[in-house]
Amino acid sequence: MTAPAVRPYDELMDELAKAGAESLYLCYQCGMCSATCPWSEVRDVSVRKMLRLTQLGLGGLEGDFLWLCTTCRACVARCPRGVDIANVIRTTREFATAVGAEPGPLKTVRGHLATVQNPWGGKPEERSRWAEGLGVRPFEAGMDLLLFVGCTAAYDPRIRTVARALVRILDAAGVRFGILGNDEACCGDPALRIGDSALFRSLAERNGAMFRERGVERVVTISPHSLTVLKDEYPKLGASVEVEHYTQLLARLADEDRLRLRKDGEVRVTYHDPCYLGRYNGVYEEPRKVLESIPGVRLEEMERTRADSLCCGGGGGRIFLETPPGERFSDLRIAQAERAGAQVLCSACPYCILNLEDSSKTVATSPLPVRDVAEYVAERLA
Ligand code: SF4
Numbered sequence: 126m127t128a129p130a131v132r133p134y135d136e137l138m139d140e141l142a143k144a145g146a147e148s149l150y151l152c153y154q155c156g157m158c159s160a161t162c163p164w165s166e167v168r169d170v171s172v173r174k175m176l177r178l179t180q181l182g183l184g185g186l187e188g189d190f191l192w193l194c195t196t197c198r199a200c201v202a203r204c205p206r207g208v209d210i211a212n213v214i215r216t217t218r219e220f221a222t223a224v225g226a227e228p229g230p231l232k233t234v235r236g237h238l239a240t241v242q243n244p245w246g247g248k249p250e251e252r253s254r255w256a257e258g259l260g261v262r263p264f265e266a267g268m269d270l271l272l273f274v275g276c277t278a279a280y281d282p283r284i285r286t287v288a289r290a291l292v293r294i295l296d297a298a299g300v301r302f303g304i305l306g307n308d309e310a311c312c313g314d315p316a317l318r319i320g321d322s323a324l325f326r327s328l329a330e331r332n333g334a335m336f337r338e339r340g341v342e343r344v345v346t347i348s349p350h351s352l353t354v355l356k357d358e359y360p361k362l363g364a365s366v367e368v369e370h371y372t373q374l375l376a377r378l379a380d381e382d383r384l385r386l387r388k389d390g391e392v393r394v395t396y397h398d399p400c401y402l403g404r405y406n407g408v409y410e411e412p413r414k415v416l417e418s419i420p421g422v423r424l425e426e427m428e429r430t431r432a433d434s435l436c437c438g439g440g441g442g443r444i445f446l447e448t449p450p451g452e453r454f455s456d457l458r459i460a461q462a463e464r465a466g467a468q469v470l471c472s473a474c475p476y477c478i479l480n481l482e483d484s485s486k487t488v489a490t491s492p493l494p495v496r497d498v499a500e501y502v503a504e505r506l507a
């Protein structure tokens with residue numbers, strides 16, 4: 126067994142505190158975080174113990190777990206001392222990426238973000254290809270909002286259908302919107318979560334400059350990850366815009382009776398709360414309201430919903446890393462959806478859809494379609 130790397134205690138704590146992870150000091154070792162962490166369901170890990178070792182400068186977070194954490198904040202929601210564990214981990218990652226100690230696939234992600242401004246390695250000139258044939262216009266002042274598409278909806282063939290579905294809904298509801306097209310860059314979430322805040326800053330500043338140049342005041346995002354950085358991080362860099370997730374907009378459109386939806390039989394639908402929409406932004410009711418506005422839909426709740434939702438396994442850079450069968454949280458979620466009697470599993474985050482759909486194909490005992498809320502609504506447009 127390798128001996129733990131011992132770092133001077135004061136130096137480590139000073140560094141973490143300066144980098145924003147000072148809440149680590151508050152931990153009194155109750156163990157709630159260990160009990161809540163989804164990794165505890167698939168591995169023998171103790172978040173509590175790792176935090177204690179880190180407090181002591183004994184390298185608790187410098188092992189594998191540093192890159193396993195999905196930054197889901199389930200532990201943060203339960204911690205009685207207000208320790209921002211996800212931020213402690215993110216901050217510790219800054220030290221690791223500074224010396225190139227991140228896993229290989231994340232080095233590739235950082236390289237792609239720096240060169241082509243998206244983590245998937247797509248060509249910048251093909252960023253708006255998803256919108257071909259839809260008549261989506263470039264954003265211009267006077268439009269109702271800018272649709273911030275995000276990299277996964279722009280480049281991933283499965284998630285492009287979500288962006289196309291949302292366009293159909295907004296058009297049907299008479300919303301005047303535009304996109305940045307090939308000028309949109311990654312929102313920066315992957316860079317921030319894997320511990321490269323300088324790269325995050327350069328991407329955020331690029332988008333912020335584009336918002337100013339085009340006169341953007343109001344933004345709607347497809348990804349809850351984009352929502353979180355645009356709302357919480359961009360203002361610190363002088364790029365303040367009014368921002369919301371598309372499910373919030375659709376809930377308002379439903380209230381205003383601007384979504385004309387048809388019935389297609391009686392269907393039991395369950396909804397998976399994405400961590401970055403729920404725990405990070407408190408958006409729990411709006412996606413449910415949208416689904417319930419579809420005639421014939423009956424919402425069935427799974428175990429672990431809202432603030433207690435089980436992470437899909439895709440946040441914090443994990444979507445770019447392989448997770449072996451037997452350790453995929455999304456497999457557990459499929460079993461929970463089946464126990465709830467769902468005929469369709471809906472969610473509202475590109476990473477959740479990718480992970481849940483993969484799991485549905487491999488572990489569901491009978492076919493369980495996985496749909497983004499936007500897709501499910503678009504399928505029912507009258
Ligand atoms: S829940 Fe909070 S106080 Fe309890 S062990 Fe975890 S970090 Fe420490």
Ligand code: SF4
Pocket residue numbers: 161162163164172193194195196197198199200201210211
């Ligand atoms: S943020 Fe999520 S994955 Fe990370 S330690 Fe907390 S509960 Fe575990």
